[in-house]
Amino acid sequence: MKYFSAANFEKLQNIMYVKHAAKGDFLFREGDSADKLFYVRKGGVRITKLSESGRSFILYLHQEGDLFGQMDPFQDSLQSFSAEVTADCEIGVIQRKDLEVLLWQHGELAIEFMKWMGLMHRMTETKFRDLMMYGKPGALCSLLIRLSNSYGAPTGDHVRINYKISNAEMADMIGATRESVNRMLSDMKKEDAVDFHNGLITIKNPAYLRDICHCENCPLDICRM
Amino acid sequence: MKYFSAANFEKLQNIMYVKHAAKGDFLFREGDSADKLFYVRKGGVRITKLSESGRSFILYLHQEGDLFGQMDPFQDSLQSFSAEVTADCEIGVIQRKDLEVLLWQHGELAIEFMKWMGLMHRMTETKFRDLMMYGKPGALCSLLIRLSNSYGAPTGDHVRINYKISNAEMADMIGATRESVNRMLSDMKKEDAVDFHNGLITIKNPAYLRDICHCENCPLDICRM
DNA sequence: AAATGTGATCTAGATCACATTT
DNA sequence: AAATGTGATCTAGATCACATTT
16 A cells, blocks of 8 residues: 555554455445445455446446545445456455544544545546546547556566456446447557557557547556556 | 534634635646645636647636645645636635644544545546536536536525526536537427526426436535536 | 527447457 | 457537527
């Protein structure tokens, strides 16, 4: 957990209890009580919103080391989204009440926690901007850059995204159809900007992608999934 | 400021200094240092993002009683958006450093502050969802509902939005063109769901709007501009 | 002068329908 | 069996061009 000092993270660890969940499980669904936070020790979680027509919109992908969950002023706060396990998980669950006591007691931790919250908010805001401003190609390029920042592993002078992803999943992340994603990716492959095999994508020309979404070189901690 | 107890808000007031700004001024622009928070004592502020092509995207409208600004872990945090004054302002400016000291000292205030941050984040997330999920009509209906929650005044059994707004401004809030907004509004007027004169909109049939954006009746504190 | 309204036309992206690949 | 690829067609919303209203 890079956003907290070792001492502060230890305090958080102390109020977590462990929960295991298998791929396909839901940690929570829309409308469930939002009285917990979740720290991903192992595995992956996808935060989604179902539309009336059966399609779904994917807001976040959380991986090992990510913390997520709501903090708000409501007594009986409800989840607006669902959390689906994408890879078998070991989760550290934090009760909001326990967290509040802890934060109340430790000012330094509270400050770090707030900065983490601010960071997450900026991540949401910039993603929002990226999906609104430069059409579906801009949205897809932003997505690829974020994926490569979150899951990228350098291979030679390219970056491979070590997260198996389908055209349909990408489509749900940018509010497009899988056919559109497919066509855009094919075009970008022709331009030698990306390459892909078996759901694994390699970024060959990041500058090409950055140009399309008018990337502003935000800090990497914000430009994530 | 409804999100803080009187005692805690007083503490915040004590570290504010007053700044006046006239309509059209910018409190900050994209790229400026983000080392302050802003409390709107009087007036209004619009948070925007300029696109390459000269159009702009409006993320938030802040009014009297709203607090805004970034808290994140960066030493030299930069603004991602601009803040344009829409009505002559009296602003309470808070230096982030001062705020940090205050929050460090007062656990109870820190907790309230975090809950406020969580609330703002949820507002962004739900707005994001509304603009992505049900096309431009869904986005416009969500916007009208949020405007009526933020600026609405009941007149008879209708709600009038006491904020003068043009079709172009609404378009910039939902990523559409002013022509599209105009046509959608005309249609809704025909359906007797809304009415408008001189930039002032009246909601005559909120249920009609809620249906189009698949409103989930979020708490009013989240469903705002 | 700036905002609104509205036809005519264009186009990005969705939808449909299959063939092909993994 | 599920994912990908790709033509053909459709449509929501953008763009263009003016007339009308505030």
